[in-house]
Amino acid sequence: MSGAVRWGVLGTAGIAARAFLPALREAGGGTAAVVAGRDLSRAEEYAARNGVTQAVRGYEAVIEDPSIDAVYIPLPNALHAQWTIAALEAGKAVLCEKPLCLTAAEAGNVIEVARRSVRPLWEAFVFPFHPQTARLRGLLAGGAIGELREIWSSFHFTMEGTEDIRLEAALGGGALYDVGCYPVRLAHLLFGGDAVAGHAVAVKGEAGVDIETAGVLEFDSGRLMMSCGFALPFTTYTRLVGTGGEIRLTNPFHPEPHDGLEVWRDGRLIDRHEPGEGTAFSWGIRHIHEVLRGEAEPRHTAADDSLGTARSLDMLR
Structure with missing residues (x-):
């Protein structure tokens, strides 16, 4: 792809406003094109406050939008698997908040989808890029x-x-x-x-x-x-x-x-x-943009790194 990476954000979570959206501006090369919420008025208020171009009702609207290149998922942990799979199957690159899933078995299912997908999945441990x-x-x-x-x-x-x-x-x-x-x-x-x-x-x-x-x-x-x-x-x-x-x-x-x-x-x-x-988030987003523009090979993807972490969390739960 060429041009700015168009991001969609699922949900109006505080972590997106505090960390992801400022880092996206710092990284350059991308734009916060749309945020989705269950309540449209709340999503519109969030978009206006945080510099997101558009607000829509329902996460499906972002997933199904052909103009969106990448999706950031800061939803509650229990919803990560469902919406990560939906975004991957729609051909989006995905940055999903940690933990990727609540069990190693669930993470394994998501990673299998990621390995078949046309664009990569990253779990939002961004410090490896710093x-x-x-x-x-x-x-x-x-x-x-x-x-x-x-x-x-x-x-x-x-x-x-x-x-x-x-x-x-x-x-x-x-x-x-x-x-x-x-x-x-x-x-x-x-x-x-x-x-x-x-x-x-x-x-x-x-x-x-x-x-x-x-x-x-x-x-x-x-x-x-x-x-x-x-x-x-x-x-x-x-x-x-x-x-x-x-x-x-x-x-x-x-x-x-x-x-x-x-x-x-x-x-x-x-x-x-x-x-x-630079922040860890901005370094991670820069890498994602480089990958989507064909300028770098993907590193620290969920397919490579996330299953071991999920297994360890299972041991500690």
Whole structure:
């Protein structure tokens, strides 16, 4: 294809307004052509507030629109599989919010559809596209901390109020699915291969979903020790412990200018790196645009990366 990539957004979720739409403007090469909602007036208000060209009623209107090249799906987790499959079968590229699905079996079904589709599917773990991740992987490959053995990673924030879809069991809520999946995806990226064992403990809220989870995943070459939740102050602090030192990151998932990556050996700071320009989302969207214009081969697609993460989440659920 040539020209600007035309995106459709399914639903009026806050994550699209906070992260995806600003990143789309930052990335360039694409436009937010349409947003769909169950309520047209709400979708119209959302479109006007967030710079989306058009609003329509019903997700089918976006799926069936031949002018739409790519679809972003920030719907509740329980709806991801249904609408991802519909968009893929309509010939759209798809960026689906994480987690791709609620079980590995469901993820496997979606990935089979993706492998037959004319355009790729990505799960919205966009940090692998950020320059900080490339620097991190380069340091590990260069032996900066010897052989990686352990990853300690937390993702917590304080959820305000009780009216939130992430607290609804029927919609696939819970801390593990919302933020605990990030350390899991990071471990798969850095260790490679599937986890061979895992277990977790969880604190559940009144709605029946986990509001805090802590767990361990074992890989052939090391282990992940993770925690996540909705009840503590914001943190994404992560340590990578190797045989010759460690790397400390304040935010490996969505680094901002004040974040950093540090290399430590023998209890001393050896080196520090700034994260670089741009948000993780904008780097991910740039890559999608390059793929759709035929300028790059797709990387970090759901077909390549998502099933292992889903299997690990099954172990920790």
